[in-house]
Amino acid sequence: METAQNNRLSNFEFIRIVAMFLILIFHYAIHGLLPAVGTKTIAAKFLTLYLCTIGPIGVVLFVLLTGYFMIDKKINLKHFFSIAIETIFYSYVILIISSLFCKDYIVLTPKLIYKSIFPILTGHYWFVTAYLVLYLTIPLINKLFDVLDKTTLKKYLLLFMLIWFVIPLFGYNIKLGSSSLTFFICLYYIGAYIKRYGMPFFENKRNAIIAIILCQGISCLYEIPYMIINYYNENFIKHLSSYHSILTVITAIFIFMLMKKINIKYNPVINYFSSSAFGVYLLTENMITREVLWIDIFHCNYSSGILYLFFNMMFAVTVSYLVCTLIDKLRVKIFKQHPVNFVDNIYNKIYAK
DSSP, X not given: OHHHHHTSOHHHHHHHHHHHHHHHHHHIIIIIIGGGGGGSOHHHHHHHHHHTTTHHHHHHHHHHHHHHHHTTSOOOHHHHHHHHHHHHHHHHHHHHHHHHHOTTTOOOOHHHHHHHHSTTTTTSSHHHHHHHHHHHHHHHHHHHHHHSOHHHHHHHHHHHHIIIIIGGGGTOXXXXXXXXXXXXXXXXXXXXXXXXXXXXXHHOHHHHHHHHHHHHHHHHHHHHHHXXXXXXXXXXXXXXXXXXXXXHHHHHHHHHHHHHHSOOOOOHHHHHXXXXXXXXXXXXXXXXXXXXXXXXXXXXXSOOOHHHHHHHHHHHHHHHHHHHHHHHHHHHHHHXXXXXXXXXXXXXXXXXX
């Protein structure tokens, strides 16, 4: 399994790195900058609100990758348990360290402790919970994909995109569309469709660049009235910059197709950092560490100026990715060399039964 991971084409692994960087920038903005957005200059406020729109692009990219690679494969329970155990491991380690050494500036409420003990069941990491449920449904949704012909599948995808990505633009909240699972299934099918049939229009580099610039330009323009409305109402829903935004999905698809066309063969450096993208997410998005990371360590609200915001963001996101990657590699090295591989042990017991 390690060999297969190492031999992956690095252009797809580079997509993981790009997606994780977008998510880190989003977390920097949403957890660090947004709570104090009213104290910033107009330019810094505008940049803050825009940064809050790019994280969902990274999430969409991860699910597109899953659909692209898993449509012709069977699920591996070892992979499922590996994700679950890694999530629990980091949640428990962070909770224990915080309770023993960080009592002075981290308040561990009963709710926070409960979510840390059951990080998957409580949605501590909402993406992990949604992804694991999606992973278990892959055999079913793959069979449904194979039953439908190309024309019928295209019609259903257009219908689902209309329901989940276009209608919410007009303020109509469809409860079915607000489910993370149904949202992920739709994205999974898009990734699977790209793998099986391709999307010629999206594969054109010129079309991709123009579409990405256009979508992000519309998002920037949308931030202007939101910036005014948000001053009075912080609960205003930004439909154009949410996970269910058609702009987010189109941008992610074009980025995916651009990266897919780039001829990057196996690159050990790219694969090294991409293999720890999930660990970076678990370490930085933990409910205990995220505010400490962005506010206390990197001081993202130290200044209201746009130049400080931009350069501090780039420094904080880059350092966080590098340090968390090293931590994750250390975890892998310790457990790989341990005489008992916990994931293999659990998997073999369940498989035997």
